[in-house]
Amino acid sequence: MLSYWFFALAAVAVFLCRAYLFQSPSQLHSPLTSTVATCVSVIFNFFLTRRNAITHRQTGRQIPSCPWKWPNGQGDVAKFLDGMENSESWGTELGGCYRIWAGTNPEIVVSKPQHIKAAFQDSDKHLKAHNNDSGYLMSQVLGKCLGLVSGKEYATLRELLEPSFTYSQSGRYLLRIQQRTEEWFRQRLFMDKGHKDRLTVDPVNDFKFLPFLIVADILYGNVSPEMEAELFSIGPEREKLFQHVIGGGISRFNLSKYLPTEANRTLRSFQLQWARFNAEAYERAVTEGYSEAVVVKLFEAARRGAINWDHCHQTLDEMLFANLDVTMGALSWHLVHLADNPSAQSKLREEIATRTKSGRDGITASGLSDEGNEYIQSSTTLLAACILESSRLRPLAAFTVPQASPTDRDIDGYTISAKTNFVVDTLALNIRQDYWGEDRHSYRPERFFGIPRSDIRYRYWRFGFGPRQCLGKYIAEFILRMVTVTVISKFSLHLSAPEAESWERDRGVWISQPKVQLEFEHL
Incomplete structure (x- = not known):
């Protein structure tokens, strides 16, 4: 396994040098660069999904996951800049609870009120992700x-x-x-x-x-x-x-x-x-x-x-x-x-x-x-x-900033280990759940009249x-x-x-x- 990691890291080093230091913007999208990126993505995805294995208690199946992609995993671009589109496509493909990657850190996406309650009921004890799972530059800003x-x-x-x-x-x-x-x-x-x-x-x-x-x-x-x-x-x-x-x-x-x-x-x-x-x-x-x-x-x-x-x-x-x-x-x-x-x-x-x-x-x-x-x-x-x-x-934003619960959580039959970061799919929660009725996609402010705040505590972000x-x-x-x-x-x-x-x-x-x-x- 160490040899695989060595070669993966070596590939990353080569790719970093080529893609970020010596190549022009047009070369960043060349067939060679794309091939290296694909190879690195496959290698890292293989090991990351095994190192961070999350299996269903009854079926033994791995939690649905977006494949890791060089260099950010899904990263902030996929969560924020492209979040509205990805919220729907990821939810359709992967369901209401799934995993994405921020760099090499796993993040569990939750989108239903019961998920939110299980994950966030003690949110005052949660730990915010180190540097928002965004890496070095975020740490400096x-x-x-x-x-x-x-x-x-x-x-x-x-x-x-x-x-x-x-x-x-x-x-x-x-x-x-x-x-x-x-x-x-x-x-x-x-x-x-x-x-x-x-x-x-x-x-x-x-x-x-x-x-x-x-x-x-x-x-x-x-x-x-x-x-x-x-x-x-x-x-x-x-x-x-x-x-x-x-x-x-x-x-x-x-x-x-x-x-x-x-x-x-x-x-x-x-x-x-x-x-x-x-x-x-x-x-x-x-x-x-x-x-x-x-x-x-x-x-x-x-x-x-x-x-x-x-x-x-x-x-x-x-x-x-x-x-x-x-x-x-x-x-x-x-x-x-x-x-x-x-x-x-x-x-x-x-x-x-x-x-x-x-x-x-x-x-x-x-x-x-x-x-x-x-x-x-x-x-x-x-x-x-x-x-x-x-x-x-x-x-x-389509997805919230990541934060981790201090203890294990059970979400849809998956045991999510303590200190694993959660993010909320706000579009799924605020719009697509049945609670909001047949006109959930329509603008109707009066829907909030008479709704107790406690009723939407975990239904609205x-x-x-x-x-x-x-x-x-x-x-x-x-x-x-x-x-x-x-x-x-x-x-x-x-x-x-x-x-x-x-x-x-x-x-x-x-x-x-x-x-x-x-x-x-x-x-």
């Missing part, structure tokens, strides 16, 4: 952020940050969220497109930096125009860097740190800019009295040794850059669904006018009335249901399961609701004629985002 650490590291960071993101504290940010939203329309959207009766709007790119700036205000204290400009200049570098992370390949391996790759050059450039920006932002927050800003809490914890500087910088990155795609995916699909459903849009507009007293003392430049505040924070409104329904039909749900979920929700209220109060939304037949999504980002143009008609 987000490997030590709050969302990817476990145990004592996680407990320390969570205790430090949680007071800034509770439900009550998030409610205190509503005025700033509303002010930023109004500023965005006045200073950016209208200035870019003019005060025309009908605006053509890209729901991703035209709103992209609105939630970004709202979160930046929370992290750093109300950011200055100079800070905004610097963040905007850092953004493209960070976006390029994360494309390398998702792409995998040579950057998965620790040895890649020694290679003169574009990914490493981009990493060093971003890290220098990011460290400098945050150091200056911390000094400015202290000087200007933003003592409760998140950057102050993280920097002071790092200085006294409670956390390290990677925890500090990468958690700020996670909250600002990583979550930008997440928030924009949710917001943009929500606006697309409203544009495609004029009846729901009309009902929502009526609810907004009634509940916020719009036009009198409701949502104005001076802030929210008590009624408006109560409405934005309520989870029993049509507004909340519209967001839930959009998120059901268009979950942010949005912010995760259990105590390790997204720390910023309340802020994200309030941003979505505030932007929706502002948009629906000012405009009637329509799909552009060419977009009415089919909706494309951006295949270049890891979070599901539409490539659709909307028409905003002034009311």
Whole structure:
């Protein structure tokens, strides 16, 4: 067996050198390179499936598995960039519980409520996958952020940050969220497109930096125009860097740190800019009295040794850059669904006018009335249901980030060993299960009226399961609701004629985002 591994590893080394260091892009797809890749894939698949054997207790059959493919297994590309397509094809071919590969690490895909309950009932004790099962480059970007650490590291960071993101504290940010939203329309959207009766709007790119700036205000204290400009200049570098992370390949391996790759050059450039920006932002927050800003809490914890500087910088990155795609995916699909459903849009507009007293003392430049505040924070409104329904039909990613249970789990007759990573097929869970009824593929927000939250605990994925749900979920929700209220109060939304037949999504980002143009008609 050792000889087989030796030859497999030797083949990998040759292939790495040829494919990633010496060949042009056209040569990467040459017959010779493809043949080497196929051979390496077959060898690794043979040994990995035996080393990680999972058999059915009664039949003795191996758990259904996607074959391992060079160089990432299925990796982040198959899970995230191609996840919507693979969710259906893998589920059809392999069933409701099967195995995929992230690098050489196995991940068990679960897709039914009973699977989720068995795997995630003690999710507070779960271990997040090391570096998200994405390898070396991810370790340098987000490997030590709050969302990817476990145990004592996680407990320390969570205790430090949680007071800034509770439900009550998030409610205190509503005025700033509303002010930023109004500023965005006045200073950016209208200035870019003019005060025309009908605006053509890209729901991703035209709103992209609105939630970004709202979160930046929370992290750093109300950011200055100079800070905004610097963040905007850092953004493209960070976006390029994360494309390398998702792409995998040579950057998965620790040895890649020694290679003169574009990914490493981009990493060093971003890290220098990011460290400098945050150091200056911390000094400015202290000087200007933003003592409760998140950057102050993280920097002071790092200085006294409670956390390290990677925890500090990468958690700020996670909250600002990583979550930008997440928030924009949710917001943009929500606006697309409203544009495609004029009846729901009309009902929502009526609810907004009634509940916020719009036009009198409701949502104005001076802030929210008590009624408006109560409405934005309520989870029993049509507004909340519209967001839930959009998120059901268009979950942010087809597969969740991997995490492992601390003990063995029984899933469909297979014993999954402790510390084996699980991922959830969110499309199968949110859409394809019978619970959602005959109209499960249709947009009907009212389906959420009267459903107890406990009833959908393991039937619906949005912010995760259990105590390790997204720390910023309340802020994200309030941003979505505030932007929706502002948009629906000012405009009637329509799909552009060419977009009415089919909706494309951006295949270049890891979070599901539409490539659709909307028409905003002034009311």
